[in-house]
Amino acid sequence: MNDIIFTDKQSPASITGQTISKTNCPYCGVGCGIEATVENNKVIAVKGNVEHPANLGRLCVKGSSLHETQGLQNRILHPRVKGKNVSWDKATSTIADHFKATIAQYGPDSVAFYLSGQLLTEDYYVANKLMKGFIGSGNVDTNSRLCMASATAAHKRAFGEDVVAGCYDDLSSAEAIFIIGANPAYAHPIVYQRMIKAREENPARKIVVIDPRRTASAKDADLHLAIKPGSDAYFYNGLLIYLAEQGKLDKDYIAKHCHGFEQALETAKSQFSDISDVAIACDIELSLLLESYQIFAETDKVVTFFSQGINQSSSGVDKANAIINCHLATGKIGREGAGAFSITGQPNAMGGREVGGLSTQLAAHLHFENSNEIDLVKRFWQAPNIATKPGLKAVDMFDEVNSGKIKAIWIMATNPVVSMPNANLVKRALEKCPMVVVSECYENTDTINYADVVLPASTWGEKQGSVTNSDRTISVHQSMIKAPGEAKNDWQIITDVAHKLGFKDAFNYQHAVDIFREHAALSGFENSHPLAEKKAEKDIYRVFDISALANISQSDYENFIPTKWPINVANPNGVQRIFTDGVFATKNQKANFIPIIAQLPKILPDKTQVVMNSGRIRDQWHTMSRTGRVAKLMTHSDEPYIAVNPDDAQRFQLADKQLAVLSNLSADYIGRVNITNEQRTGEIFVPIHWNDNFSASARVSALVNPITDELCGQPELKHSPVRIKPFNAVWSGYLISSQTVNCPTSYWSKIQLEQGHKYLLSDKQKLGDDETILANIYPQIDDWIVLKDAQQNVLRIAGFIDNKLHCFFAASTDLNLKFNSRYIEGQLNKALPIKTRFALMSGIDSNGKGDVGDMICSCFQVGEKTIQEAIKSGQCKSVASLGEKLQCGTNCGSCIPELKTFFT
Structure with a gap:
């Protein structure tokens, strides 16, 4: 049997010359619109689409770099x-x-x-x-089970259907935003910048962050509550009790549009004798708890913005419903600037x-x-x-x-x-x-x-x-x-x-439009509003209805204007907010309060363990198959790491910037220790992105217990007890290479460069002292320079092919020595005269410039030391002035939380 032949839209890139197409970013759930410039079957530039309602022209550094992810490198070309x-x-x-x-x-x-x-x-x-x-x-499931199953089940329990009632505009009009179980400054930077911009326009607006970690979002917050991991439902059950005790319930809304309030309130009360018990359960000061509760209670327009910290839990459905309960109890849902907003992780x-x-x-x-x-x-x-x-x-x-x-x-x-x-x-x-x-x-x-x-x-x-x-x-x-x-x-x-x-x-x-038409037709099939005069007896109402698009033309499909569902006869141009009339998708058209017995994670650490939390970092996406191809996206965080509280570092004899090993389920994770007060004692954080293609042993999920929420099957990815110990390397260093290599060391981490790769290396085995240690990796090289610096215990080796630098290796037994390789990276694959080769071994260019420090702004490659120098000179006294001089923070805004720390 021969393969079927499909028709599809003629690619504009098949025509010589530049064309501009409107499309979307394929990364997070924000769903930013993009204008892409195409020339000769290649996207040569991207920028934000100012007309798209999700981002209004802004892109984060990942989206801004999409055109750099193209190419045949590692592409699968044939079945x-x-x-x-x-x-x-x-x-x-x-x-x-x-x-x-x-x-x-x-x-x-x-x-x-x-x-x-x-x-x-x-x-x-x-x-x-x-x-x-x-x-x-x-038997069809999806990796959305790992990120959105809890929210999906909670929406269905409360509303009768999996519906996010609000929209991104609510983040601009809210008078208070509670961010819980999310770090949008890194994970959803474009919507986060909406929140920050709204507060700048009206400083009376409040941002409250509830997160065990002091994240970039928490640093920007008016109030940060570093609650005990997994105690989120205790916090919101306590809030429900507080609202009732303070007379802040919307009793009219509850009576007209909700069901089951008394049982939900009584269940919450059954776990606490008074509000002080909530503070104890959450492990925070009572004064901070009451301050946050007062903000919610006294503010008319409140959005609770939640994501994986809520969802990835053995009781994630209950946590989400505890949040929704508080919004229903105060009528803060289905109207401008108010609602429980679950943001998706994926596009x-x-x-x-x-x-x-x-x-x-x-x-x-x-x-x-x-x-x-x-x-x-x-x-x-x-x-x-x-x-x-x-x-x-x-x-x-x-x-x-x-x-x-x-x-x-x-x-x-x-x-x-x-x-x-x-x-x-x-x-x-x-x-x-x-x-x-x-x-x-x-x-x-x-x-x-x-x-x-x-x-x-x-x-x-x-x-x-x-x-x-995420907003439909x-x-x-x-x-x-x-x-x-x-x-x-x-x-x-x-x-x-x-x-x-x-x-x-x-x-x-x-054509794809054939499938879309069928999808749209099914959404409207035997679907009518429960209050419709001509509702058929067999009709099954769904809020999700895009039946107005069931006969969309191919041209209109290819040029579709972004629109929020439902999109039907009653709402041909879509709907901004759902449940504005207080009519829900349940059988009695009322929202359900869900009685919640708050629970902690299923497996708690013993005295020899710490709790491992995992999540995204700013400039990478999932398992790096796309973002790992872009050199500048590797500059902010270039290897796996472990964020550790100082007390735990002392307890487990861990040194800052040295390697440590995490262990569980007969699996190991090796990462660089980052000692920081941003972690609570007994808790660590590791990024999810590295894998066997990018590092020796950094698949975080291999250490995660397969504990799931019984209601939805979502794994408890945010709370894994693990053991931690020093790696005990005897040397560390790096290898810069124009080719990919298989590193024989027990620790390595690969970083994409513009002209090759950089490998960060460490080992427990003693290091040789000449070029023979690289001979098996580079059998084609016979032109070597070896430099031994006994004073600093440093070994440097450079290999050349036809006078061009092919590889450069540097290592030291002094594990505290910080190498600067930026200049050498720029010399890779360049012809270097004999007389300049030894100067190369110093790693400093002819102008004496070298290390710019940790990379803060990936968009414009602005390092920590460059920023410090600008501030020290007196030229820059604010984040805005840094942007004017150095451009940092002026593109996607993802680095702004870090820039602010230079002035605190």
Whole structure:
């Protein structure tokens, strides 16, 4: 059988000359709009789209660098089966034949799909339709299970449907913003700058940050509460009690629009004798607790902005509902500047939920627990074999792969060997699975190593389709350039396999718009408002309704103006805020208060352990397959680290800037110690991004216990007891190389440079003292210079090919020695005359310039020492004046919290 041929929009880049396309950023859930300049099938520049409602023209440093992520480096260009390049027909036939045979022998639940919030809605829709509608299993889950499952379940319990009621404009109009379990200054910098700008315009506005860490967001806050990890529901249960005691309830709103308030209040009261008990449970001063409660109670417009610190918990659903309870109790929801705002981690986490991306959902916000909803989707899809029960959630799914019950799994656009808890089990599971299919863009993902079939997928700039951001805004990514090699869009790959499985009639898609129209039509199928005069008896109301787009033309789709759903006959231009009329998506149209018994994490540390918290850093994204390609994005944080409180450093004999080892579940993480008072005692923080492609031992999730929320299956990624000890290196240093190398040292971390790579190195084994230590790595080099500095215990080695610097190695047994390599990095691959080679060994250029210090502003590469010099000279006395002189802080604003610390 031959592969089907798809039509798609002609790429504007196929025409000689420059074109400008409007598209979207593929990183976080903010969903920023972008204007991309394309020339000769390459994006040569990007800037923020001033017309897009998500970002109004601003981009963070990651988005601003998107054009630098392109190129053939590490791209997967051809389908592979068992490591050999094959035709698309062979690859998709292999998948279809294996799935058919497996299902015939073991049933449909023996196969599974694991998807990603990186996929576009059309990709998601087709994958869900194939598995749930036609293969007949619910075994489709997504990495959104790791970030948004708690919020999804909480929304459904409270509102009857997974709906974020507010919008980004509320962050500008709120009089107080409570940020809990989130660090938007780093993770969602564009919406964070909205909050800061609004406060600058009106200093009476308050920002309260509730977070165990003193994050960049906390440093900007009017009030920071460093609560005990996992005590969030205690805080909000206490707030509910406080509101009742102070007479700050909106009793009219509760009576007209809510159900179950008294039980929720009594349940909260059952855990505390008085408010002081709340402060004890949260481990904060009572005065700070009461100050924050007073701000919430006395302020008319309050937004609670929450993310992974709430969601990634063994009781994340309850935490989110405890937040929502307080907003319902005060009527601070469904109106301008007020609401509980759950922000997604990924660009299309909400779009995935719209089409049933989680194993517990059906498409179009329908669910398995109601047979009428299953029947609705069955009839619309004309799918007699539709799944009738939920499938396996992510942690359970990989457990079943490990046990052998799932015998074929297709992983799309995600890297579970790095991101899943107990990640070494995931590795073992994939090793033994009879068929692992991976659809991916890049070779440098850990999961690729375990694939039987590798499928080359298109990526940003190459694919077209829709996404939905955190405030329900649907946007369409533009196809601007031709994908390299034989790469295809994910929906095309899935459709081809569906045809070979025998489902051609149900998957007759020729363009992404065909899928989008079907998705839109399903959202409106037998869907009418509960108060509508002509509501049919069999109709099942969903707030999610984009049926006005069911007949959208291809031209209008390709030029779609970003719009917030619902988008239907009643609201053809979308809706800013939901539940403004107090009518919810429950059977009685009232919101539900949920009684919450607050809980701490399931596994608490013993005296030999610390609590490991993990999360994003400012300039990297997920597992770095894209951002790790950009040199300037590696300058702010260039290797794995461990943030440690001074008391813990003393207790465990850890030295600042030296390496330490974390251990749990027979797995290790090696990172650089950063001693800081920003951590509470007994707690550490590590970044999630590094993996086996970028460091020797830095897959954080391998240390995370597979503990999940019983209600939603989301893992407790923010609270893992681990052991910590010094690495005990005998030397440290770096290697600058024009080629990638396999480092033999027990610690290494790879950093992308403009002209090659830099490797930070340490080892417990004694170091040799001549060029032979590099001979196995560079057998082609026979032109070496070796310099030994006995005074500083430093060894420097440079290797040349045709007079060009090919590698440079520096190491010392003095572990406190700080190397400066910036000048040498700039000399890589350059021809260097003999007389200048020895000057090179000093690492200082001819002008005597060298280290600019830690990089603060990635956008304009402004270092700490440069900033200090500008301040010391008297020329800069504020963040604004630093921006005028050095440009730092004038692009995305992500570095502004750090710039402020120079003046405090």
